[in-house]
Amino acid sequence: MTMSFQNATVGHDPKTPLVTLPSLELKAGGLHVLLGPNGSGKSTLIRSVVGVHPLLEGDVFVRTESHRWRPSDRGWWRDHVALVPSTPPSQVGLTVEEVLELSGDASLAAKRHPRLKAWLPMRFSHLSDGQAQQVMVARAMLQSSHWVVLDEPTAFLDVEGQRQLWDMLTDHVTSGGSAVMATHDLLGVTRWLDRANATLRESSSLHFLSNGRLEPLELHATLVELEAKFAL
Numbered sequence: 677m678t679m680s681f682q683n684a685t686v687g688h689d690p691k692t693p694l695v696t697l698p699s700l701e702l703k704a705g706g707l708h709v710l711l712g713p714n715g716s717g718k719s720t721l722i723r724s725v726v727g728v729h730p731l732l733e734g735d736v737f738v739r740t741e742s743h744r745w746r747p748s749d750r751g752w753w754r755d756h757v758a759l760v761p762s763t764p765p766s767q768v769g770l771t772v773e774e775v776l777e778l779s780g781d782a783s784l785a786a787k788r789h790p791r792l793k794a795w796l797p798m799r800f801s802h803l804s805d806g807q808a809q810q811v812m813v814a815r816a817m818l819q820s821s822h823w824v825v826l827d828e829p830t831a832f833l834d835v836e837g838q839r840q841l842w843d844m845l846t847d848h849v850t851s852g853g854s855a856v857m858a859t860h861d862l863l864g865v866t867r868w869l870d871r872a873n874a875t876l877r878e879s880s881s882l883h884f885l886s887n888g889r890l891e892p893l894e895l896h897a898t899l900v901e902l903e904a905k906f907a908l
C-alpha cells in the first residue's frame with residue numbers, strides 16, 4: 677500500500693508553512709528516511725502522516741489499486757498506520773507483556789524479536805530507554821503490519837540500542853511492511869544503506885528537509901555527504 681501526499685502543506689500557521697509537498701509518493705515495502713535540521717518541520721510532518729497534526733492544506737492517503745484511505749478513516753488508519761514517538765512513555769506500571777498486549781499478541785512480538793522474551797515479565801518503567809523504545813517499536817509493528825511511522829526513534833539510544841532498532845525496522849520491511857522515519861542518526865542511515873539489498877533500495881527513499889522543501893537524496897550517499905547537507 678503506497679503512501680502519497682498531494683498538494684500538502686504542513687505547519688502550524690497558513691501564513692508561515694513549514695513544508696509544502698506538491699507530490700510525494702512513498703512506496704510500499706520500503707524504508708523512507710527523512711533527514712533535516714532541528715526546526716525544519718520533520719516532527720510536524722511525521723505527526724501529519726498519522727493524523728495527529730492536521731495538514732493545513734492538501735491530502736495524505738494510503739492507497740491500493742481499488743481504494744484510498746485517509747487519517748479521517750480512523751478505524752482503518754489506526755490498524756494500518758502506527759506511530760512511534762521519539763521518547764517512550766515513563767511511569768508505566770504495566771509489564772512489558774501487558775504493554776505489547778494493548779496492540780496484539782505479545783508472544784508473536786517476542787518470536788519476531790527474541791530479545792524481548794526476557795523482558796516480558798518486567799515492569800515497563802524498569803527498562804532502559806533503549807529497551808523501552810524497542811518495546812514501543814515492537815508494539816507499533818503489532819498494531820500495524822503495514823505502515824510504521826517513527827519520529828526520531830534513536831534520539832536517546834546508545835550505540836547498541838540504535839543498532840537493534842535499525843535491525844527491527846529492516847525485519848519489518850523485509851517481512852512486507854513499510855516505514856517512514858525522521859532521524860538524525862546519520863551513521864545508522866549509512867550503515868543501513870550499505871546493508872540494504874537492491875530490492876529494498878528500489879522501494880525505499882532518502883530525503884532532506886530544509887527551508888520548506890523536501891530534497892530527494894541518492895541512496896548511495898556517504899556519511900560525509902550527509903553531514904555536508906547539514907553544514908550548508
